[in-house]
Structure formats: C-alpha cells, structure tokens
Amino acid sequence: MNVRLLAAPRAPAGARAGIDRIVRLRPPAALSTLVLPLLVLALWQLAASHALLPVQILPPPALVLNTLADLTLSGDIFTNLGVSLWRIGIGIAIGCSLGLALGTVMGLSQAADDYISPLFRALAQIPSLGWVPILILIFGLDEIVKYLIIAKACFVPTTIAMAEGIRNIPRSYKEVATVLGLGRRATIRKLIVPAALPTIFGGLRLAFSHAWIALIVVEMLAAQEGVGYMMVWGRTLFQTDIVIAGMIVIGVIGLAMDSGLRRLERRLRRWAVPA
C-alpha cells in the first residue's frame, strides 16, 4: 500500500475548480510546503527555550541537529547503518530469490499453484511480528533471526507478484511462442520475463519497503547494533535527541529507497512496453 507514497500528484486543475472558488487564496507551492514544518519548528523551539518540558521529553531542535552531526562525524551512524544495510541486503537476497523461484513455479504450473497456494496464504497471514518471538526461541539473538525475518517480509509480496505477473500474460503471447516453435527456455527469456516485468517490479518495490520496516522492527526487538537498536538505546538512556535523530535517519532512508525504486520502475516500464 505504499504505492502512492510520494507521488501525491496535483489534481487536474479542472477537478479543483469548484472548491478553489471557495478558497481563493493560492500561495506559491514551495512556500506553502514549508509553512507547517516551520510552524512546528518554531513552536518546538519556543517550548524548548522556555523549558516548558524537560529535555528528556522535548530536546531543543539545535540539540537534535547537534546529535545528528555528532553521530555522523563520529561515524556511529555509518557503523550502525552498515550493519543494518548488510542485514537487509542478505535478507532481501534470500527472500526475493526464493520468492521469484516459488512465484515462477506457481505462475507456470496450475497444479503447483493448487497445491501450494492455500498453505502459502495461510502462512502469509502470520505477520513478521509473530515470527520474531518464535525465531528468538529457536536461534536466540543470532544474526540469522534478522535475515529470516527480512527474508520472510520480502518473500510474500515477491512470490505473489511473480505468480500474478506470469499468470496475467495474454494467451496470445503464448500462442505466438508455440507458433514460432520457441523452446521452453527461449519462451521464458524472450516472452514471459519481459511481459511480466512491470508486475514483478511492483512486487519487488513492495518487498523492499516491507524489508525496511521488518528490519527496524527486528532491530528494535532483537539486536545490539543497527539503526533500529540505536533508537532503543537512546530511549533507555533517556536521550530523546538520539531517538529523534534515529527517526529522521529512518525516514530519509525510507524515502530515498522508495523514490529510487520508483524512478527505476518508471524507466523499466518504458522499456518493457514494446515487449
């Protein structure tokens, strides 16, 4: 459901006409974007400089910025991020490749789909959050718990998208392949993959965003390093500035990942259409 995360496209001018007649004010876009954040920032600064709330609850904006700079300069952020990115990389590699494989099998073979689908759907009902305590009991706080949770988070959407992508290929494509006498391999490479690509990529983007969320959850629950742990650690020290700095880092990376993949997807789509 993160599909519409960023785009928030402006409605076509006409659609708004009726409403805009009620509200005549039209400040320039960039300015109006900044109004709310600046207002919040001003209130925050005001509350902090009058010491309305203790620092443990509301650290002044300057302190958060300072902490962010400290964590960056000392390399703490990069150490933690390195750990986190390594985990997410391994988890995604496992989860997505298994998902692509299972999705291919389920998409190509009706029988396989009949056998696997109900079990798959039932297990997909169990959220990552439910797997965490089970895996902790089995493996302790071992790294494998993180890999498995992230892999599971990617596995489900990737499998679904792959199977759907293959199933939705128009029948006529397959007939062409038969007429041309393409072998099984060539059919997959030249026809199935390009035709299913847009759906698959949509699934992969979803998988990445799920992986990122799963990473934060598992690092908050079962880790001693990483971005998610950094925040929990800040919380136990009553250093809310670290907590807020962590939230900023998590937000920015989530945003960067999603917009990067979105851009890639748009490029791929343009390429995939003629196929």
Next chain:
Amino acid sequence: MTDITIDAGVKTPRHGKGRLWRGAVLPVALLAAWAVVPRLLPTPHPLLVPLDEVLAAPFIDESGREIWASLAQTLLRYAGGFALGASAGLALGLLVGASALADRLVSPSFNAVRQIALFAWIPLLTAWFGNGEASKIVFIALSAFFPVALNTHDGLRTIAKGYMEVAAVLKLSPRRRVLKLLLPGALPSILIGLQIGLITAWLGTVGGEYMIGIGRGLGIFIAEARGQFRMDLVLLGVIFLALIGFLANLGFRRLSEPLIQWQGTKP
C-alpha cells in the same frame, strides 16, 4: 511490520474439482507431522510441542488460561485506538481532499512524516506518554491514522471532474457538497483505507504491547511466554494474532461489500 498484502478477492475462478483436495494436502500433512513427530522423539524437546497440546493449552494449562483475559484487554485497546486513529485520519483526509489550500499546507509534511517506519515511533511515544496505556493507544491510533487519511484523500482526489462541475453549477452548499458528493464519491477508497487501517492497527496493537510491555494483552502474553521459554504459548499467541487479523479483515469486507454495490452501475 506493515507487511500486509490485501487479498482483494481477485481469485480467478479456475475449474477443476481437484483444486480443494490438492490445496488441503500440504496443510494436512504439516499439521499431522506437527501432532506426531514431537511424540516420536526419545525425550520430549521443549521447542517441539505437539499440535494438540498447543491447542489445549488455553483450557488446561495454568499460564495458558491467561490468554482469554489478555485477549479481552487487547481487543478493547484495539477498538479504542482504531476508533481514535480512523476518525482523525478521516477528518484530515476530508479536510485535505476538500480544500486545495489545506492540501498544499499539510500534504507535503504528512507525506514526509509517513516515511518513518511505524514502529520507529514507539521509543518517542514512550518517552512522551510513559509505558502505560496512553502510549499504546496513541500508537494504535497512529497506525490506523496514516492509511485512512491517505486513502480518504485519494478518494476525494479521484472524484470525476464532471460531478464537481455539477455541484458548482447547482451551487450546493459546502455541507451538502460533503454529504451528497464528496463522501459517497470517495466511499470505495475510504473503505479501502479503513480496511488497511484495521490491519495495521491490529499489528500496531499487538506490536505495541509486545514492545512496550506492562499490563495485560496478547502481545504481552507472547513476550512473557518467550521469556519463560514456553514455545507452546508463543505459538498459541501467534495463532491468535494471525486468526484475529484474518477475521477482522474478513468481517470488514463482508460488512462493507453492500455499501459499494452500486459502484458497478456508475457511469
């Protein structure tokens, strides 16, 4: 956490009587193995509890019986938090969807804040509201708030331009415009938002309880069972976690379907 895949019911009907039977093979085999294999071990392994013992735990086991009280607390919290978050989300979505000015002022900030993974809010919330009930309720509300606000806004944005023009020509009052045009027009999208919000709020409920602890609840039940190395109780809790999420989704779909029946006849 929000790894939700809304099964929009697009199951393509495919023929073949064997489908049901085929689909039952793996689950039945797995459940049978779960019931039998742990008993074949020379000494019982603490992590391998037979299926029937897990299922009997809430009736027989001393600690297992706790789950009912925990469930009651959790469902109450879930309902309260969801009601709070969904109404706030609906209000913001309507405001932003109906007023271009509010849209320009609020939407960019809303979209920026939404990028923060949901569970990353918990440390801040506990710093602000303590480890008690308030933090949990606010977190549940927050998890319902984002999808509801987003989809309500989307629903309003995609109302056909023609309808808006008709409303302008008829000089409908703002109140009637909201009641007769905006709300019904955006209803399908609002319902999707509520459906997603219902699921994320459920995960938020159990996840919040699990992370924050203190008090009673399904998440706390699972966390305590994990602390006592009771795999049977952890599995029991997780089964309830999945089951209630599934039922909430199914129930909502059943209830909301009649509301959008007319959609098919829309021009």
